[in-house]
Amino acid sequence: MNATYSLIEKRVRHRSEASESLAVTAARLADSLEKDVCDFLVASDQNLGDMEVQIERQSRELLRAAAEKAAQKKADLTPPVCPVCQQPLSRRTSDHRRSFECKFGTITIGRGRGYCKRCRKWRFPADIALGLAETAGYSPRVQEMAALLASKMPVSEASAVLEHLTGVKLPRATLDREARRQGERAREVRRQEDERASGASPKPVQPELVLEPYQMIIQMDAWNIRERDDWGKTRALRQGGQEPERWHWVYTGTCFRLDHRGKTAGGRPIISERGFVATRQGIDGLREQLHAEALRRGLGQAAGVLVIGDGAVWIWRLADDRFKDARQRLDYYHAVQHLAVVGRALFGEDKAKFQGWLRPSARQLKNQSAIKVVHQLEEILVALPAGASAETVQKEVNYFHEHQDRMDYRAGRRRGEPIGSGAIESTCRQAQCRFKRPGQYWSRQGDESLLCLETFWRNRRWHLLFPHSADPSKN
Numbered sequence: 007m008n009a010t011y012s013l014i015e016k017r018v019r020h021r022s023e024a025s026e027s028l029a030v031t032a033a034r035l036a037d038s039l040e041k042d043v044c045d046f047l048v049a050s051d052q053n054l055g056d057m058e059v060q061i062e063r064q065s066r067e068l069l070r071a072a073a074e075k076a077a078q079k080k081a082d083l084t085p086p087v088c089p090v091c092q093q094p095l096s097r098r099t100s101d102h103r104r105s106f107e108c109k110f111g112t113i114t115i116g117r118g119r120g121y122c123k124r125c126r127k128w129r130f131p132a133d134i135a136l137g138l139a140e141t142a143g144y145s146p147r148v149q150e151m152a153a154l155l156a157s158k159m160p161v162s163e164a165s166a167v168l169e170h171l172t173g174v175k176l177p178r179a180t181l182d183r184e185a186r187r188q189g190e191r192a193r194e195v196r197r198q199e200d201e202r203a204s205g206a207s208p209k210p211v212q213p214e215l216v217l218e219p220y221q222m223i224i225q226m227d228a229w230n231i232r233e234r235d236d237w238g239k240t241r242a243l244r245q246g247g248q249e250p251e252r253w254h255w256v257y258t259g260t261c262f263r264l265d266h267r268g269k270t271a272g273g274r275p276i277i278s279e280r281g282f283v284a285t286r287q288g289i290d291g292l293r294e295q296l297h298a299e300a301l302r303r304g305l306g307q308a309a310g311v312l313v314i315g316d317g318a319v320w321i322w323r324l325a326d327d328r329f330k331d332a333r334q335r336l337d338y339y340h341a342v343q344h345l346a347v348v349g350r351a352l353f354g355e356d357k358a359k360f361q362g363w364l365r366p367s368a369r370q371l372k373n374q375s376a377i378k379v380v381h382q383l384e385e386i387l388v389a390l391p392a393g394a395s396a397e398t399v400q401k402e403v404n405y406f407h408e409h410q411d412r413m414d415y416r417a418g419r420r421r422g423e424p425i426g427s428g429a430i431e432s433t434c435r436q437a438q439c440r441f442k443r444p445g446q447y448w449s450r451q452g453d454e455s456l457l458c459l460e461t462f463w464r465n466r467r468w469h470l471l472f473p474h475s476a477d478p479s480k481n
């Protein structure tokens with residue numbers, strides 16, 4: 007038997023397997039499962055888990071066969087035109103084999119190829135129709151799985167978890183590559199969506215009809231992650247008198263309508279709809295992305311806007327720049343931390359005196375006007391002898407003066423508004439869990455892509471990247 011003959015035989019066999027009716031495969035599966043059920047009933051050491059694994063394993067071939075059949079038929083029906091310029095293809099040949107990993111195992115299809123004279127490129131129109139283009143050999147569902155898992159856990163774990171739970175084998179390096187490719191695609195979709203939201207695209211977003219006036223709350227924060235862009239350059243950088251910078255800021259923001267804030271049955275505060283932005287593209291990146299996100303969440307129709315943040319100067323600059331008419335509020339808990347600094351300067355290690363002073367001061371800041379608290383701090387300062395303590399208190403008095411107009415906590419509470427930036431801080435904590443695991447390093451490009459995937463998921467816009475997962479219950 008020569009090699010050509012064996013190849014032909016292989017193809018024929020492949021064809022006949024593929025052409026076996028699904029009903030026949032299903033009947034064989036049903037028989038086999040019946041037998042497994044019988045075995046399961048007498049196996050005293052097995053619980054339902056064993057049966058679940060068995061059913062899954064047995065059904066896989068039927069599911070795989072169905073996917074392969076569907077893919078082949080769709081490929082056969084795809085017209086031989088260039089998917090880019092729609093010109094008919096020339097020099098056409100058929101049955102070019104390619105294998106892909108799908109959710110149920112490996113499928114092999116034969117598809118047509120042709121040359122596009124206009125693009126001057128060979129084309130496989132079926133690859134586009136099936137969503138297989140540009141991938142290293144993975145179906146759209148597997149591409150989605152890679153993207154989701156890689157944005158949720160380290161790639162080394164993702165590969166093992168994926169295989170354990172779904173049977174899909176995706177080596178670590180491949181999963182990483184596939185996820186990053188999806189991340190790059192996500193960035194492009196984000197750019198288009200942001201343009202649409204800010205009215206810069208010819209197809210702007212139609213604003214929702216507003217029934218009741220509402221306030222929009224915007225919170226910002228930043229945290230840092232470790233990156234390896236400068237790896238291998240350490241010596242060169244140091245010789246040039248530069249210390250390699252490995253920690254980089256991730257800028258994050260969240261926005262939500264005040265009327266979307268509520269409580270669970272158990273009394274836990276929740277925000278039903280919330281926009282989320284995280285970027286490695288600096289303050290400029292955050293400014294544009296957060297503005298677009300706020301527009302998508304109804305900034306344009308809001309009766310008022312409130313920006314809440316810790317004392318970081320960039321937050322207020324960004325607010326002045328992009329949310330000009332917004333009221334600004336300093337996070338209450340940060341203000342209390344500054345009161346605590348004063349307390350420690352006054353009472354040192356005397357915990358009882360420290361608490362005895364801090365508690366009523368913090369309460370006063372929350373329930374009365376901030377100006378009163380500032381005046382009290384000034385009085386304290388006047389009475390202090392010159393020295394380190396006085397210097398510390400002076401610094402804090404300056405801080406409170408600077409933010410005096412941002413400490414309207416009493417009015418804020420009466421209006422039912424948040425006085426802290428807890429919503430963004432908890433989000434940051436969650437994101438940091440993912441991005442700041444010990445020993446994890448990120449490259450600038452890579453982490454922007456993964457952050458982008460993460461934000462699509464959090465903002466419930468995953469279906470824009472993977473339209474096949476449009477069912478909101480899956481997202």
Ligand SMILES: [Zn+2]
Pocket residue numbers: 088089090091092093122123124125126
């Ligand atoms: Zn073309």
